Structures are given as C-alpha cells and as structure tokens.
Amino acid sequence: MTTQALRTEAEPTEAVPGRTAATAVRTPRSHKLTIGVLLAPACVGLAIFQLGPLVYALLNSFRQVSLLDLTNSKYVGLANYAELLQDTTFWHSMGNTLLYVVGKLVVQVPLAFALAVLLDRKLRGTALARAALFAPLVTSGAVIAVIWNLMYFPDTGLFNAIIDWSGLPTQPFLTSSAQALPAILLVGIWEDIGFSVLIFLAGLQAVPASVYEAAELDGVRGFRLARFVMLPLLRRTTMVVTFMATVFSFRVFTPIFVMTQGGPDNATNNAVYFMYQQAFQFSNLGYASAVGVTVIVLVAGLLALQARLLRTDLEY
C-alpha cells in the first residue's frame, strides 16, 4: 500500500471533523528550519548524555572490563549474558525488583487516586495535606533515607519506641529478611506518592463539571462515581501514573544504598543495586553493562505490556 493510498483512507480525527492528515496545514520550510535549530541542542544533549552511554553500555556488555583499567579489556561475546542467566543472585534481585514494583503499584496507585479525590474536594485542611504530600518531592532522597533509617533503628528508633511503649515486641525492620523489603517499599511509597497524586489531581481537574452534574442527576455518588465515572475518564492519567511508578520502582537505589546495602542476605538487593555492586564494588564493568542492558529490555517490555492493558481512546 502506498503512502498516497494511506492518506486518502485516513480517518477524520476526533478533534476537527473532516480534517485528515492529507488536508492538514503544511508547516512552511522556514518554520521547519527554526524548529530544527531550536530542537538541536536538546537532541545533541540527549545523544551525548543518554544515547551515547546506552550504546557504550551495550558495547561493554560484550567485553570483560575492569573499572580500574579500561584500556585492558577483552571481547567475550555473549559470556556476560550466559553468566547472567546462571546467576542466582541476579534473578533473586530481579524477583525483589518485581515484588517492589507490584507492591508499589498495588498500594501507591489506588492510594494516590483516593488522596487526589479528597484533595480535589477542597475540604478543610486540604492545603496542609497537599503540602505534606508534596514535601518529599522536593527533599533529597539521601536525607529521606537517613531519616527513615533512624526511625527504623532497632533499639532507639521512633517506630520501635512506639511499639515498645505499647507493650508489643520490637521489630527488626531493616535487619530481618522478611521485613526489610516492605520497610524499603514504605519509604518509596511515602517519597513518591505526592507525584502520583499531582498527576491524578491534574486529570481530575480536567474533567468537565458537566460530567459530575450528569452523574449526580442520575444518582451516582461516592464509590460508584469513582468506579464508573472517574476511573474510566482518567484511564490515560492512570496509565501515566502507572508508567511513572513503574519506572521509579525499577530505578530505586538511594534507600537501599543508605539503609540496607542490599541485605540482609540479599533481601533488598534489586536490579539497580545489583548492577551498582558489579560495577563499583567488584570492578566488573562488562558484567554490570550486561545487567543494565537486560534490565532496560525487561523494563521496556513491561511498559509495553502496561500500555497495551491500559490503552484507551478517551482523553482528559
């Protein structure tokens, strides 16, 4: 099928009835040049700082490279990937990563939606709640990790002080294999939820008031309003929130680095921390690059799956 044929068969768009790609106003050449000039710095920056390292990592993943002596590397083909497939610690860290992602999506997305709905109602104390939710967004991740670390402290931390005061046995939040990952997850949710709420809030405020009025006339309120009106209309917003939460979850590093160093017994070792260990603790840059490439492929696959599951034609 030719391009011309495609153009003639183009469907009218939702936005402007009767307009097709073929009848769209053409951008003048001078405008194209201006656009190109204006975009060039950003494109060059992306190429140097994003694409370049990616290509470099891909090339390194086929080599054995020591961080201390980059000149002394040797080509090993797919050996790093073969080793990766057999590395139980890597798969354990991937398992932890997926657990973290699932945990975060299951808790953070519905909670963020609920909080956004509450904030949207402009109840008393909304301003304070909004500030409290958004404060972690502008706080250093390392500072957050240090503070939570102190609160989780086995004998003198805030949480155990409260637990001890209420007569219950104190908990080894960060020193128990069973509790360490949920403890890190809680920090992640607390830190990132403000961002998700912000996106949901923007989505909610974009929905026309007439929709709510119509729902009210039909007697749809409360949970049913959220379930059958808001959520379908916010499907695209939900997709963005889910995407962002997934990406943030895959990238989580600071709390693990500061609070548990991947322990105890690899219970909090995730893909990124595992990669960091290979590169900067074991000087094994080639293997770390193979881990990086594998993780990128897996994340891309997961995001594609999410996009497919959440796709919609509605947009607000």
Add this chain to the structure above:
Amino acid sequence: MTRRRFLGALGALGTVGAVGAAASACGSTPPATASIALPDGLWPYTGPALTKQRITLRVLRQQFPIKVQDQYFSKLFAQFTAAYPNLRIEDQTVPFGELSQKAQLAIAGGSPPDIILTFGDFMPEYVANNAAVPLDGLIADDFIEDIVAPTRTLHSHDGRLYAMPWEQQILAHFYNADVFAKYGVEAPPVSDDPADAWTWERTREAWRELEEAQRGDDRRLWSLAPSIMGPGGPGSSYWFEGIFLRSAGARSGTESERRTFEAVSPDGTSARGYVDTPEAVAGMQYYQSLFTDRLTPRAGLPNAWYDGRAVSFVNADTTALRAQQLKVKFRWAVAPVPAGTTQFSHGSGAGFFVASASKHVPEAAALLAFLHNDANRMTWHSEVRGTLPARTSLFERLPRYRQHPYKLMLNTLEKCAYPPPATPGALSYQYVLNSAIKDIALGADPAERLRRAATKLDTLLARYR
C-alpha cells in the same frame, strides 16, 4: 552608555580574562615570588628536579574524623606551596567509606588525582590494574628499607614500592573499667604483653556476666560497641571483623587451620577452602553469638563507647588518643586483643600512591616525600592522630611507645599483627566478605553463607588467574 557599547566592553573584558587564564594555564612563566626553603629539604625524594612551570597537583584523601587532623594537611600543603610557589595543591576529601569508590571512578574517568590515599589492603588491586606508579628511584632506598616489613610487603609488588604508608593500625581491647568495677565482673588483664590476653571465649563470658548483672537496670549498656568503620555496624569492616575468621586458624596448624589463617590462596585468586573452612565457620558462629546473646547491637551506634553506651570496644589504636581528646567521663583501660586459636590483629593502614595517569609524577612523589619526612610524621603520630608509624626508626624516636598503652600496641604490631589477604581482587574480596559477615550477624547460617561467599569470590577472582 549604550547597550552596544556595554556589550562590547563586556566582550573585551571576557577576552582579556580568557587570554590571561590561558597564559597562566600554559605555565610558560616561572613564578616571581621567592621560595621559602623547606626545613628538611625534600628528603626522602631522590627523583629529578621539579618543574618550574605552574602546575596543580590534585590530592584525593579521606576526611579525617577530627578537624585538627584535616587542618594538619592544609598546614603541610601551605608549607610546601610556599617553598614551591609554582605548584598549587587541590585537596579533595571524602568520607573514608567512599574513598575507594571515588578513587575507582576517578581512575576509570581517565583523569584521576595525582595522589590518592587508599587503605593498604586494596593496594594489590590498584597495582594489578596498573593504576599506580612504582616509587623506587623517586624515594630513597634507606627510607623504603625503614618501612616495617609487613607494611612494606603490603604496599609493594615484585619488590617495588607502590605506595607510601601513611600510618598503620592494630586492634586492642578498650574497656570502661568503671562498669566492670560497678557490677563486680572481672575485667580483662591490663598488660603490655599480648600473650596475657584472654581468649575470645573468656571475653564473651565476661560480657555475658555484664549483660546478666544489668538485668533490671533502666539504662542497659551494650557489652561490646559495634564497629565504627565505614558505614558502621556489623559487616562494615573486614579489617576488624575478619579477625573472627582468621584467628580461628593457625599459621602452623593443620592444613585447614593454615588455610583459614591465610584466608586466600597464595596467588590471591581462590577463596574456596580458605574462607569457608570448618574453623572459619566456627569463628563466625562465635561472632554471631555476640548478636544472638544481645551483647552487641545489630546496627551502627556512632561513638557508643566514648559516650558510655557500651562497655568494651575492640578497635584501632587511635581509640586511646581519641578518648584523651574527647575527655571521656569514665576510667578506661586497654587489654590486648583477645585470642582465638591464634592471637590475631590485622596490621595495615592507609597509604598514598601516585596515579599512573598523573602528568606530574616527580612533583607528586616530592610532595609525598615531604608529607612523610620525619618531622611531619612525628607530629602526626604523637600529637595529631596517634596512629602507629609505619617506619621502624620513628618508633625509636617516639618515647610514648615505651609506656602503656602504646607499648602494648607496638608489641601487638610486632608479635601478632598480620597483613590482610593479598589478592589482586582486594576490593571485591572485602565487599563480598563484609556482606557475608553482616548477613551472619543478622542471623544467616554461617556455613552456608560462607560457602556462598567463597563461590562468589572464586567467580570474581577468576579474572586474575
């Protein structure tokens, strides 16, 4: 003034500035100021004459825990640049726990600092990766021969010295004598002879007695303060916690005991059968019991001993001077480091090396020589930090080493201090074992965890075979 004129003037000013900066960067002009001679000259530097061009020497070192220690470097750098005004020194400091990674990244980036401070344990890895310059020919032979033998071995490769040992440290058992007296628990013997040390088993008995005696008290003290090195807490320092593994072995015992003591194969590329022996497992079981018996905390507690929150502190010799500087509010005493099958302390310390990528090797070596001359070392060891010197002649000139507790530290160094396992994968070795030690402290099965660590190490060290 019109906008055009203003912009024109601004442009001219920028051009003049840029040209000036470029001219000074080219270093074509020798300094005009007169130099102030260094009191001891450049001894022990024996390399070529230093450049007359303007250059900047970059130094990467740890941030020392006390302000006066950091200021000491500033003072010495100022003295050196006063004598050589064409040299500028850029002093970069990072916390000790981040030093190795910072150095690694700087080397990987291709433009490392000229001089890097590292823990001696890691020197074999820097040498194996051609990251350091040999100092023979730049530093006097008699100075090199004066370095204490185990430390010289640690900082050398194939008979060539690659780093200037800044200081060395050994372990001793510091304890709060008031607490032992208060609860009527027998305290470890205060002695200058390491042979008088208690065993680890006997020491644990005393700690258990202390724990028992405090039952019912509102404010209970930990029997043993956690490690304060690196991130603190269990698994933060192989230099300290590794002794529970290695002291369970013996230099001249059975094959298994000998391997436990050695901790790595002779070529430094195999750990299986060295760190996972029955003796090593027993050593780690002992270590784990300190946590399960609640004698020591499962997380770091900075300054726990100095603050009086812990009774005993098995730590580096610097503890004595630190306790004096902090004027701790209790009577303290020093006993020899407890003994396992072997009485064991790691005897190593920090050392400076010149990066092989440095464009100013002679000048960097000269600065190192100045930092390490007798006068500067004497001040550091006697007044500033209190660590053990790395050279025999300095011990003879420091009278403190003829009296307690410093005499004990010197005797420990001579009789029962051993260098860390020499392996080209030193960084990986310690990271893997630190992680295993931490997991064991938090409850992992010692035998299984050490076996996994040994397997992981063999995979990592295979690169160097």
